[in-house]
Amino acid sequence: MSVPITPITTTLIAPVISVSMPLQVTGIGASYSQFLQSLGTYNYGAEYFYIAASTLPEIGQPVFYNHFDANGNSISVFMPFAVDPYQSRPALFYETESDQIILTGLSSLQFTVYAGKTVYFKFFATIAYIGNELDDRNLPQGDNLFEELEKAEGISFFDDYCNYLIDNE
């Protein structure tokens, strides 16, 4: 007769599966969890992937891009990485268009990290996000957002604001 095994719960000092930003000159970058939290607000269209490790077999296994089609069905696509010969350590790279591999939080890049190994991972991303710059003059009318707002509301709050400042100096 079996006896249920009750788990022993402990809190580790460091995670056994860790994904972290490497140390940079300007300090520690955004954490992996912050990156994940930004997904949805920011969508990352990846253009260039780079993966490296101390030995080639550690990164030689297939890499898949998992995402969902228009009907929401799960799709897994093999990504044919190529060996980067101009590196001091074993490295692979994969180049694509920024609208091919899109990281949204639901999609993923799946590959095997061997037991006890460390893998370095980089990619260039074109980041699309909801927002605009206040003085952006790329609107169709050629105005910035302040002027658009005044037109929409029928006010001219900023008109002669510069002269007002001069007069009162």
Added chain:
Amino acid sequence: MALKRELIQFTIVNSTDCDYNIPMFQQNVYSINATTKYSWDVTTAVLSCGTGTIIVNSVTYPLSYTATLTGLISALNALGFGFFCTETIFGSTYIYVVDDTNVYGDLDLCPSGITTTTTTTTTTAGTTTSTTTSSTTAPSTTTTSSTTTTTTDIPTTSTTSTTTTAPTTSTTTSTTTPPPTTTTTSTTTSCVGTFTLINNSGDLDISGMLIGGASVIVTSGSFPSTPATTINGTPDTSLTIPNVYGLQLTSVTSGIAGQTITVFDSLGNSQTQTISIGTNNIIFNGVDFNCITTVQIVCNAAGATTTTSTTTSTTAPPTSTTTTTSTTTAPETSTTTTTSTTTAPETSTTTTTSTTTAPETSTTTTTSTTTAPETSTTTTTSTTTAPETSTTTTTTTVAPTTTTTSTTTSTTTLLAAPLRVENTLSLDISVSDVTVNAVTATPLTGSYPIPAGENRDLTTTQFGTYSITVTFTNTITGQRITVTDSNGTSQCQTVNTSSTFTYTNCVVNGLTQVLILCEDGVC
């Protein structure tokens, strides 16, 4: 919408003893950067049955795995929670998972008592009719004997003997019985995922639903879904469950802004979309369907609070019904007919002895013996065995897994001195030995004898219902020794001369001290 271009880089470290197929950049991958570790000691666990359960977030999940540790790890990882691995610490083998989000409970491998097996065996005995008719016709023998003997001189003998043997007829008819026919039909029915669409909105109409691009099967209610209705159903049977599918609500019509639809999938993950006014198809990506937990689609009124707790409908394991019907049909008719007709030879022996002797004597002796045929007819007729049908139906139903762990730790401390001799009230009794079950009880302090005026605690290892003997010496009569056992039962014997008293059926339990009291006065 704005665009910018950046370099993003990560260092991925796998410090476990297991390869990890990591889904980078996917949300809700629980083991990444987690530090809460749950470990199960499986050193002595039996994996041979290939089944088990694990509790995650208070829900019991069934496990089915190849009967190895690797197979168990694969099954645990397939649950979709944290990443499970093994490690060995000081010779003990542990399974562990590191997960800050989910809460893990007991792991029960090869649990007993969750499988109910009902075996119904119906055996219809065949009807056997055996008729044996034996007819023996005794031989009809006619013997004619005539002997004439004439002694003559110097006979010359010529003998002619003719024996005619009638034919012997033996007929054997044998019917070979075919082997039994056994038909075994095994049918396994797997479960399918289920969903329920609860429309609590004020004004949302949904004309249909697609899961994995296929129309769903409605088991109760009907589309279109309208406010205050519920529709239950299953994904199309062509889909493989468990799996992740897109869920599309077709032609969702809303007349009120701010209404929402929330989908709780089988893993408890939820997605909420706010429905804009008009008619739209609403798609939820990556909805996990499994055989255990019903996927819920809840339409909420504008401003309603979405329940974030996953109300998983059941914790019942997948219903897997295996029906095995084995029908063994004995040969319908087994007929063995043996017809043996033995016709004894009709023996006709004609012995003609012709003796020609001297001329004066001529003797002819004719002996004719005719034996009528011995007819032995054995007829074994008709041994007919009606078909023997043996039907065995085995239904195995896996009952809902309920694991209740009750651990009661009871510590009982036995007395150091289960017995005590009190000898301050006797006149001159000196106790030289006390035995329990014929084993001497040892004084905790000092030694035997225990003279008048002293008390002494005794220890023993004999716990139970035994005879206690008290050996003592005395010179004064009219004293008594009373033994009161652990149950409070007293036995008293009056002391006259030095002796050994035996007190039978005394309970010595180590919890209540047995008192041996020596006093003045008779019982």
